[in-house]
Amino acid sequence: MNLSLNWITLRVRDLEASLNFYHSILGLPVDRRFESRGRQIVxxxxxxxxxxxxxQGTDPALKxxxxxxxxxxxxxxxxAIENLNNQGIPVARGPITPNPHLxxxxxLDPDGFEIQIAEHS
Known part of the structure; x- marks a missing residue:
C-alpha cells in the first residue's frame, strides 16, 4: 500500500478566528471553503x-x-519568532534544540492546539 498524507482535521469553535490564525497570521493559502452537512469547512x-x-463545531473532537x-x-x-511576536502571537514553549540540526x-492556535514551528539545518 502506498499512502500519502492528504489532510489533518481540526474541529474549531470559531471558524473565523481559526481562519484568521492559519491564513492571515501563518500564511496558509485557502484551498477551498464549503459547507457539508450544515457545517462550514475550510x-x-x-x-x-x-x-x-x-x-466549525461547538465542541472540538480533540482536546x-x-x-x-x-x-x-x-x-x-x-x-519566524519575530514575525509572530509582531502579530501578537507569543511563543508558548521553546525554542528547543534537541540536536545541532533542529x-x-x-x-497555540485559537483553540489551544500546539503548532510547532521548526528549522532544520
Missing part, C-alpha cells in the same frame, strides 16, 4: 501539499491537551 495549504481542514500538534518548517526560526518552538 481547507488550507499550498497546492500539492497536505491540507489543514478546519471544521488540545491530547498530545496532537501540527508542525510547519521555516527557513529562519528567529525571523530547532523549534510552539505557539
Amino acid at each position: 481547507m488550507l495549504g499550498p497546492e500539492g501539499q497536505p491540507k489543514i481542514e478546519l471544521i 488540545p491537551e491530547c498530545g496532537v500538534s501540527v508542525g510547519f518548517e521555516v527557513e529562519s526560526l528567529d525571523k 530547532r523549534f518552538f510552539y505557539i
Whole structure:
C-alpha cells in the first residue's frame, strides 16, 4: 500500500478566528471553503501539499491537551519568532534544540492546539 498524507482535521469553535490564525497570521493559502452537512469547512495549504481542514463545531473532537500538534518548517526560526511576536502571537514553549540540526518552538492556535514551528539545518 502506498499512502500519502492528504489532510489533518481540526474541529474549531470559531471558524473565523481559526481562519484568521492559519491564513492571515501563518500564511496558509485557502484551498477551498464549503459547507457539508450544515457545517462550514475550510481547507488550507499550498497546492500539492497536505491540507489543514478546519471544521466549525461547538465542541472540538480533540482536546488540545491530547498530545496532537501540527508542525510547519521555516527557513529562519528567529525571523519566524519575530514575525509572530509582531502579530501578537507569543511563543508558548521553546525554542528547543534537541540536536545541532533542529530547532523549534510552539505557539497555540485559537483553540489551544500546539503548532510547532521548526528549522532544520
